Amino acid sequence: MKITKLFFTITIFISLVTSAQDKAFTLQEIWGGTFRTQGLQSLHSMKNGTEYSVIERDAASGAINIEAYSYETGEKVRTLISTASIDDLSTFQGYSFSKDENRVLLSSELEQIYRRSSKGIYHIYDVPSKGIFKVSDKKIQSPMLSPDGNKIAYVLDNNIYMLNFVTGKEVQLTDDGKKNEIINGITDWVYEEEFSFVRAFDWSADSNKIAFLRFDEREVPEFSMDVYGKDLYQKQEVFKYPKAGEKNAKVSLFVADINAMTSDQIKLGDYKDFYIPRIKWTANPDILSVQVMNRHQNNLDLIFVDAKTKAAKVVLNEKDDAYIDITDNLTFLEDNSFIWTSEKDGYNHIYHHAATGELINQVTKGLWEVTSYYGYNKKNKTIYYQSVENGSINRDIYSVTLDGKDKKRLSQKEGTNDADFSADFSLYINYFSNATTPYEYTLNDGKTGKVVREIKNNKGLLEKLAKYDVRPKEFSTIEINGEQLNTWMIKPKDFDPKKKYPLFMYQYSGPGSQSVTNSWNRANDYWYMMLAQQGYIVVCVDGKGTGLKGAKFKKATQNDLGNLEVQDQIAAAKYFGGLEYIDASRIGIWGWSYGGFMSSNCLFKAPDTFKMAIAVAPVTSWRFYDTIYTERYLMTPQENAKGYDDNSPINFVNGLKGKFLLVHGSADDNVHVQNTMQLVEALIQANKDFDWAIYPDKNHGIYGGNTRLHLFNKMTNFIKNNL
Secondary structure, eight states, X not given: OHHHHHHHHHHHHHHHHHHHHTXXXXXXXXXXXXXXXXXXXXXXXXXXXXXEEEEEEOTTTOOEEEEEEETTTOOEEEEEEEGGGOSSOSOOSEEEEOTTSSEXXXXXXXXXXXXXXXXXXXXXXXXXXXXXXXXXXXXXXXEEEOXXXXXXXXXXXXXXXXXXXXXXXXXXXOOOOBTTTEEESBOOHHHHHHSOOOBOEEEOTTSSEEEEEEEEOTTSOEEEEEEOOSSSSOEEEEEEOOBTTSOOOEEEEEXXXXXXXXXXXXXXXXXXXXXXXXXXXXXXXXXXXXXXXXXXXXXXXEEEEETTTOOEEEEEEEXXXXXXXXXXXXXXXXXXXXXXXXXXXXXXXXXXEOTTSOEEEEOOOSSSOEEEEEEEETTTTEEEEEEOTTXXXXXXXXXXXXXXXXXXXXXXXXXXXXXXXXXXXXXXXXXXXXXXEEEEEEEEETTTOOEEEEEEOOHHHHHHHTTBOOOXXXXXXXXXXXXXXXXXXXXXXXXXXXXXXXXXXXXXXXTTOOOOOSSOOOHHHHHHHHHHHTTOEEEEEOOTTOSSSXXXXXXXXXXXXXXXXXXXXXXXXXXXXXXXXXXXXXXXXXXXXXXXXXXXXXXXXXXXXXXXXXXXXXXXXXXXXXXXXHHHHHOOTTTOHHHXXXXXXXXXXXXXXXXXXXXXXXXXXXXXXXXXXXXXXXXXXXXXXXXXXXXXXXXXXXXXXXXXXXXXXXXHHHHHHHO
16 A cells, blocks of 8 residues: 555656646746846946956945956956945946046936937046036937047037036037937937937047038928827827938038037038938048948948048949948058958958058958958957858857958857957957857857856756757758748647648748847747647748848849748748648748738738738838838839839738738837738728737837737737637
């Protein structure tokens, strides 16, 4: 009797352990942060190259500190700033140093505006004297310390101001700024979103001049958005938003001389309807670099402006049959020669040009892409970069000398490696993950790549996941429409190739994007595992138009967005549907933003292939989207109406047979809810049944509180009920 009881107890224990390893994922856990990885704080590499600084809160006192740590040991070296010893500032959220690190710009009370822009209260802390003062009583934008640390420039109410700490003198450099009319020193909405920058001014190396852009957006059409809130009446947000084919802001360039108290407009040449996506002072304090691009974005001039004579000269020109990508990789060496990245040989590579613009040499070359440029070490004339040389779904860190010799692969593990180098490039922090390894952070030698010490890992997360039925991604390539396409697949546990499984496809598919990567899980990946636990096979395919396989592959969709990409997803669905273990009558697809545009088209254009689709925050007509992004790939609607209309889901609603869920946030300043409303009206007029949901006052990300949980619960139920 005792033996039987013991056997029964052991059996129960084994059963509990086994079931624990088969634990199912839940949406509450996924969106509650249960599987979130530990990360590193954003750090600043100190100029000595041996230390880095981070913001920390003192647990005992509650003070906010900037602490300096040793790279080599990871031990705290000193406290640079503590609010415990500052009477006028109790907290701050961010910081930046002057070049000599004697002054620190501290930000607090930050208020988000759009995706990249914010305004806030800023203080200057003087390290030697430990003194502090507020830059302005009002919330300002994009403050920037001068290279000598004695001045600061910032934007307030669309005007640029300069404050001299030594003299105490404040100068207002512009006075015509006005909301929805004139902007000085910061970008308009479309530049911020599509050229990825906000601060539109820069200090010269000698701290005596400020170059800035001025946007005249008076003729740009306005877009208005209701923000409902909780008050009796809703509010209306009105901002300038140039939709494809409409007028852009007129941009002009100025150089202000602080000593001479002058501000001069620079005539760049005979350009019409153009963009200035970057300005940057060179190593020479009198030479400003300006990038000017035509509206089609297939012709780029790098111009050098002499601040003394105001003369402008084109030193480099790039042309492309499709478009040219804008980057922040331009780096000036001491002799004013410069490092530049380009796709002109068909793949993104690094080039070295003389100060006059002539090509000195192509630094990297091969049938692979440089994916990140980390910087240049002038001491040993070495460039550091990331590339996909080891397979387009992987990322590795490399070094190469300026003459293109002595290339070294510094990263050791296969997967996704990223780097944060010390100021002198002697050391770097390696950020590594792959599909089976959550983020690992190590300190590595900048010459050899050898690990100096481990900083942090996520083994605790792996131990937690050991209790769950983790469904791994299986990477492969499939031949679709003449191309080898990267794909991953997640299968249910105890997969039986003799059974039939429903297939659920995810994709994004936007130009230059990549969804199939050998990297650790994001929140959505746990959702896919959850679906696999419930009997679905989930796949993702990167079709034509996606990135990191060369310019030809990426730009194949030019002037015809939503055609070849849709064909690839349809063909992939048919390929998978032809496999013995896929139920071809139960194939669904979903996507967000560009992916929602795609999933809508797939369902409408291939009603016999897809049983259902979900589209979240989709573009439904590129006529509704902004000039810079849309015209880069389609030209204007006036020039290419066919490219806009032949692939608009709005024009293909009659093809809907399956089940369709349409979701949008009402306060989406990026992909306006207008897109969904127009598609809804078309579906109604075609008498098509569908489901839809609007999330009040939510932007393109549709998040906040329980919003994501609610959204994914809705999508999960829709899949279970219709696939």
